Amino acid sequence: MSLAPHRDEAGDRLGMWLFLFTELLLFGGLFLLYGVYLARTPEDFIRAGGELDLVLGTANTVLLITSSLTVAVAVSALQKGARSLTLGMLGITVLCALIFLVNKGFEWRAKIDHDIYPGSKRLLAGEGGESVFYSLYYLTTGLHALHVLLGAALLGWVGFRIRGGRRDGEGAVLENVGLYWHLVDLVWIFIFPLYYLIL
Amino acid sequence: MTDPTPSAAGSDRGFLARKGEGSTILAWITSTDHKRIGLLYLYAILSFFLVGVVLGLLLRLELLAPGRTIVDAQTYNALFTLHGVIMIFLFIIPGIPAAFGNLMLPLLLGARDVAFPRLNLFSWYLYMTGALLALTALFTGGGPPDTGWTFYVPFSARTTTNVSLAVTAVFILGFSSILTGLNFVTTTHRLRARGMGWGRLPLFVWSLYATAWVQILATPILAITLILILAERLLGTGLFDPARGGDPIMFQHLFWIYSHPAVYIMVLPGMGVVSEIIPVFSRKPVFGYWAIALSSIAIAGAGSLVWGHHMFTSGMSDMAILVFSFLTFVVAIPSAIKVFNWVATLYKGSIALDPPMLFALSFVLLFSIGGLSGLILGAAATDIHVHDTHFVVGHFHYVMFGGTGFAFFAALHYWLPKIYGRMYNKRVATIAWGFMFVGINILYFFMQVAGIRGMPRRYYDYLPEFAALNQIATVGSWILAFGLFLMFGNLLRGVLSGEPVGANPWGGATLEWTVPSPPPEENFSVEPVVTHGPYDFREAGVL
Numbered sequence A: 001m002s003l004a005p006h007r008d009e010a011g012d013r014l015g016m017w018l019f020l021f022t023e024l025l026l027f028g029g030l031f032l033l034y035g036v037y038l039a040r041t042p043e044d045f046i047r048a049g050g051e052l053d054l055v056l057g058t059a060n061t062v063l064l065i066t067s068s069l070t071v072a073v074a075v076s077a078l079q080k081g082a083r084s085l086t087l088g089m090l091g092i093t094v095l096c097a098l099i100f101l102v103n104k105g106f107e108w109r110a111k112i113d114h115d116i117y118p119g120s121k122r123l124l125a126g127e128g129g130e131s132v133f134y135s136l137y138y139l140t141t142g143l144h145a146l147h148v149l150l151g152a153a154l155l156g157w158v159g160f161r162i163r164g165g166r167r168d169g170e171g172a173v174l175e176n177v178g179l180y181w182h183l184v185d186l187v188w189i190f191i192f193p194l195y196y197l198i199l
Numbered sequence B: 001m002t003d004p005t006p007s008a009a010g011s012d013r014g015f016l017a018r019k020g021e022g023s024t025i026l027a028w029i030t031s032t033d034h035k036r037i038g039l040l041y042l043y044a045i046l047s048f049f050l051v052g053v054v055l056g057l058l059l060r061l062e063l064l065a066p067g068r069t070i071v072d073a074q075t076y077n078a079l080f081t082l083h084g085v086i087m088i089f090l091f092i093i094p095g096i097p098a099a100f101g102n103l104m105l106p107l108l109l110g111a112r113d114v115a116f117p118r119l120n121l122f123s124w125y126l127y128m129t130g131a132l133l134a135l136t137a138l139f140t141g142g143g144p145p146d147t148g149w150t151f152y153v154p155f156s157a158r159t160t161t162n163v164s165l166a167v168t169a170v171f172i173l174g175f176s177s178i179l180t181g182l183n184f185v186t187t188t189h190r191l192r193a194r195g196m197g198w199g200r201l202p203l204f205v206w207s208l209y210a211t212a213w214v215q216i217l218a219t220p221i222l223a224i225t226l227i228l229i230l231a232e233r234l235l236g237t238g239l240f241d242p243a244r245g246g247d248p249i250m251f252q253h254l255f256w257i258y259s260h261p262a263v264y265i266m267v268l269p270g271m272g273v274v275s276e277i278i279p280v281f282s283r284k285p286v287f288g289y290w291a292i293a294l295s296s297i298a299i300a301g302a303g304s305l306v307w308g309h310h311m312f313t314s315g316m317s318d319m320a321i322l323v324f325s326f327l328t329f330v331v332a333i334p335s336a337i338k339v340f341n342w343v344a345t346l347y348k349g350s351i352a353l354d355p356p357m358l359f360a361l362s363f364v365l366l367f368s369i370g371g372l373s374g375l376i377l378g379a380a381a382t383d384i385h386v387h388d389t390h391f392v393v394g395h396f397h398y399v400m401f402g403g404t405g406f407a408f409f410a411a412l413h414y415w416l417p418k419i420y421g422r423m424y425n426k427r428v429a430t431i432a433w434g435f436m437f438v439g440i441n442i443l444y445f446f447m448q449v450a451g452i453r454g455m456p457r458r459y460y461d462y463l464p465e466f467a468a469l470n471q472i473a474t475v476g477s478w479i480l481a482f483g484l485f486l487m488f489g490n491l492l493r494g495v496l497s498g499e500p501v502g503a504n505p506w507g508g509a510t511l512e513w514t515v516p517s518p519p520p521e522e523n524f525s526v527e528p529v530v531t532h533g534p535y536d537f538r539e540a541g542v543l
C-alpha cells in the first residue's frame, strides 16, 4: 500500500539539514586532528604547508564559490519557471566541479612526483609533523573530492530529471541537492585557509 | 478479506498479511510499511543476539577452569571480539530504536508511517549489508578479527587478521544508524497527530527523539575514526603512529567521542520503554512527566561530554582527568531523576506484576547496580584499581544486558500482543523471567567480585585463586541461558498460537492501543485527534 502522493517539503528540508550536520561532523574529526597536531608541531606544519600550490588552491576556491552561486541561481530560476536557465546553470556547476577535480588531480600528481605521499621515503625520513600534515592533507582533500564527485553526480541527476519534465516536487529536490552542494563548498572554505593560507 | 483497501475493523490480521501478494517474502523485503520494517529488524536483531549469546557462553565455558579449557588464546581473542561486535553494533545499538522504534513510533504519534518510508527500508538494507559483511570477516582474509570491539591502535593497525573488512562493516552499520535517527527526528517534528503537543508525547517517543539526536551527532565521529583505521592499514598514513608523528591517544579520543554517547543510544530507548510500562501497570499517571522527558535530553547532552573517563589510565593531564571525572558524575543526576520518578510512580499505585512489568522493574534494579558501579569507574582514583578487570565487564553487562537487554525483553512482552494480536503464556513468561533474573545476577555479580580482586579482562587464563568465582559465574551463565531459552520459546508459541487479545490488553492510554491488534496498514482508519495526555487513564476510559 503506497502512501497518498502528499509531499512534506518542510520535512524533506529538515531531513536534509540533519544529514548535512552529519557531514560536517565527519569532516570535523579531521579538523580536530589538524588542530591538535598543529598545536604540537607548528614548525613542521608550516614547513610542509608552505609547499602546497597556492595558485591551484586559489583557482579551486574560486571555482567552488562560483559553482555555489550558479546552483543558487538555478534554484531560483526553477522557482520562476525558467527551465532552460536552470539547466544552463546546472551545466556550469557540474563543469566547475569537473575542473576542480582535474586541478586536484594535478596537485596530487605533482606532490606524488616529488615523493610526497603517506609512507613515501622522503616523508619517512623527514620530521613526524610533516608526515602527519601530508597524511591529513591527502585524507581531507581526498574525502572532500569524493564529496565533489558525489555532488556533481547528484546535480547531473536532477538536471536530467528536470529536462525530462518531471513535475512532482522537483523544486524541493533541486533545493536539497543545492544545499548539499553548498556544504561541499563550505567544507572547502575551511580546508583552503587551514592548508594553504595560514601556514 | 480480498478487499484491497484496508479497513481498520475489517481485517483481523492487519498489516501482517493482506491475502495474496502481501504475504510473500518479497512483499516483506520491499515493503515500506514501518511495522513490517520493524519486524524485519526484530527478526534480524534477535538472530544476531542469539549468536552473540552462544559466543558469550563459549567465553564463559573457557573460563570455567584455569588454563586452556576449550579454546586457545588466539581463538579466545577472536571470540570476545566477535561477541563484542555483535552485541554492540548488531544488537544493543540498533535493538530498541530500529525494532521497536520503527514498530511503534508512528503509532504512538498517530501517524501513518515515518517521514521517509523508503529511506527507512534502505536503512534496513544497510543494516543487513553491514551485518553480513561482519560475518564474512570471520571466514575470509587472515582470520577473524582479534582486536576487541574497540579496535584500538596500534594493534588494530598492525594485526594481519581481517580487521579492514570488519571496520567497513561497522561503518555501514553506522550509516544505517544515522539514517534511522534522521528519520525519527523528522517524524517526531512533522507527523504528530492533531492535538499531540510536545507535552503529550509518550515518554518512549521522547527517549527515541533524544536518542536520534545522539545517533545523528555522534555517529559521524565513529565513521571518520573507522576511515582512519582503514587509511592506517591500507595507506600507512601513520596518524596514530608515534614513530611518524602521530599519537595513539588521539585514536582513543575519537573512538570514545562516539562510543560513550553510543552508550546512551543503547540505554535511553530502554528507559523510554520502562517509562511506558511502569505507569500502565501501576494504573497511575506517570510521576514527573517533564522531569523524565527532559532528563532524556539532559542525558544525551551531558553524556556527550564524558568520553575521557575511558582513558584515565592511558595518559591525560591531571586537569583533564578531574574534569572528565566530574562530568561523569554529573550524568548520573538525570539518570537518577528518572529512577526516582519511576519509584514515585509506583508509590501507592495498584501494581500488576504482569511479565512486562517484571522486566521493567528488574531493569530499574539492574540498571541501578550497573550505574552505581559506573560511578566507581568514573572516579579516577578507584578506576585505576579496577581498570580493564572483570569489574568493568560486570559493570557494562549490568547496564547493557541487565538494563537495555531487559528493557528490550520488557518491550517484547509489552508490545508483541499488539503486533501479532496474540498473547503468550504469562505464567511461563514469569518463570523464564525468574531464571534470567537470578542467572544474570550470579553471572555478573561474581564477575565484578573477581574483577575487584584483580582478575583482568580479555584473558583466557587466570590464577588458580580466581577459580571458584569464575565457576560460579559460569553456572550463572547457564541459568541465564536457560531462562532466555524458555522466554523465546514461550514468545514464539504465543505469537504462533496464543489466545487472541483485543485492542488493549493492558489498559494503556497511548494511541497504539486504540487500533486493532495487529494494527491495520497505515495504522489509523481515521486520523486520530489527541485530546488527553499519554497517561491520563481516566480520560482514555481505561480506568
Ligand code: HEM
Residues within 6 Å of the ligand: B053, B056, B057, B059, B060, B080, B081, B083, B084, B085, B087, B088, B091, B092, B147, B148, B149, B150, B393, B397, B400, B401, B405, B456, B457, B458, B459, B477, B480, B481
Ligand atoms: C548470556 C549472555 C552473555 C554472556 C555469558 C557474556 C559473557 C561475556 C564474557 C565472558 C566476556 C569476556 C570478558 C573478557 O574476557 O574480557 C564478554 C565480553 C563482552 N560482552 Fe558479553 N556476555 C553476554 C551477553 C552480552 C550482551 C547482551 C552484551 C551487550 C548488549 C554483551 C556485551 C559484551 C561486550 C561489549 C564485551 C567486551 C568485548 C571485548 O572485550 O571486546 N554481552 N561477555
Ligand SMILES: [Cu+2]
Residues within 6 Å of the ligand: B259, B260, B263, B306, B307, B309, B310
Ligand atoms: Cu563512557
